[in-house]
Amino acid sequence: AVGGGGWSSPPKFEDYQAVYNEIANRLEENDEYDDGSYGPVLVRLAWHASGTYDAATGTGGSNGATMRFAPESAHGANAGLKAARDFLEPVKQKFPWITYSDLWILAGVCSIQEMLGPKIPFRAGRQDKDVAACTPDGRLPDAAQAQDHLRNIFYRMGFNDQEIVALAGAHALGRCHSNRSGYSGPWTFSPTVLTNDFYKLLLDEKWQYKKWDGPKQYEDKKTKSLMMLPADMALVEDKKFKKWVKEYAADNDLFFKDFSxxxxxxxxxxxxxxxxxxxxxFKPVNA
Ligand code: CCH
Known part of the structure; x- marks a missing residue:
């Protein structure tokens, strides 16, 4: 167990499971946010903390939690993620021994599992870094761009085409906020439950440009209540990506396995x- 003034012994599985349970309970308690859950924005925080990684220089990534500091917190891609960081602050206060870097990733793991996604194995050991380790702006993907840009960004982190498409299935969750990214709306009808619906809708619906003053985005012709980003649409415009979109649309078990x-x-x-x-x-609370 972990004492108040220091460690009596290093934190163990049970200690991290207790943090997991605290996050899961806070998700249930704070169900007035957005579509009923902080889960999606917590997943986005964990992804933006990790997605700054540059394999060539070994810089960026989830080790550091440098989004606590400006300039990184002020990067355009991170707009709105303060809501996720603030949600986790009381958890950090209750379990001060956990690093922010491990906490943010654990919150992503917890959110995916609690939103009925696959189990995501977790290893502890990330260390927080100071402001000097902030990454330069421009490492995260730009939603207005297409396949060449996606490949540049994700190959830099060390991912291949199949992995790029598997990651994009996270857009089954959450929504775009006009006061954050400028885009608007959810991708699916169940934005607080992880499914392969992102791929199914991408293939099955007719998508048209949304007529509005905002940035170029797509809406489904039938209900006009769902959205796709130009970067999402690139996944069916590119043959190599589309092959995987079809695989994941047809097989939720395969999607869950590859997504995990x-x-x-x-x-x-x-x-x-x-x-x-x-x-x-970790054992789910909402099973
Ligand atoms: Fe994403 N994402 N994402 N995304 N994203 C947005 C929201 C979420 C791109 C752009 C956007 C991933 C990949 C990409 C989530 C998870 C992942 C938004 C709206 C934009 C824009 C932000 C807003 O307005 O609040 C682009 C481009 C890519 C390129 O690949 C990956 C990878 C993941 C995770 C594995 C989640 C979850 C959200 C919803 C957040 C919320 O607040 O509801």
Whole structure:
């Protein structure tokens, strides 16, 4: 167990499961936010903390939690993520021994599992860094761009085409906010439950440009209540990407298996784990 003034022993699986449970309970308690859950924005925080990774220089990634500081918190791509960081602050106060870097990733893991997604194995050991480790702006993807840009950004992190498409299935969750990214609306009808619906809708619906003053985005012709970003649409415009969109649309089990593997990889980019660090799978609260 972990004492108030220091460690009586280093934190163990049970200690991290207690943090997981606290986050899961806070998700249930704060169900007035957005579509009924902070889960999607917590997943986005974990992804934006990780997706700054540059394999060539070993900089960026989830080890550091440098989005606590400007300039990184003020990067356009991170608009709105203060809501997620603030949601987690009381958890950090209750469990001061956990680093912000591990906490943000654990919150992403917890949110995916609590929103009925696959189990995401977790390893602890991320260390917080100071402002000097902030990454330059422009490392995260630009939603207005298409396949060449997606490949540039995700190949830089070390992902391949299949992994790019598997990661994009996260857009089954949450929504765009006009006061954050400028875009508006959810991708699916169940934005607080993880399914392969993103791929199904991308293939099955007719998508047209939304007529509005905002940035170029798509809406479904039938209900005009769903959206796709230009970067989402690139996944069916590009033949190599589209092959995987079809696979995941046809098989939710395959999507869950590949999504779990690729998210685990994303969340661990650039993290120097100690040798023999155990992979833990937390027990869901909302099972
Ligand atoms: Fe994403 N995403 N994302 N995304 N994203 C947005 C919201 C979410 C892109 C752009 C946007 C991933 C990949 C991409 C989530 C998870 C992932 C928004 C709206 C934009 C724009 C932000 C707003 O207005 O609040 C682009 C471009 C890419 C390129 O690949 C990946 C990878 C993941 C996770 C694995 C989640 C979840 C959201 C919803 C957030 C919320 O607040 O509801």
């Amino acid at each position: 593997a690729v998210v685990t990889k994303l969340f661990e980019l650039g993290v120097p784990f100690k040798e023999n660090t155990e992979k833990w799978v």
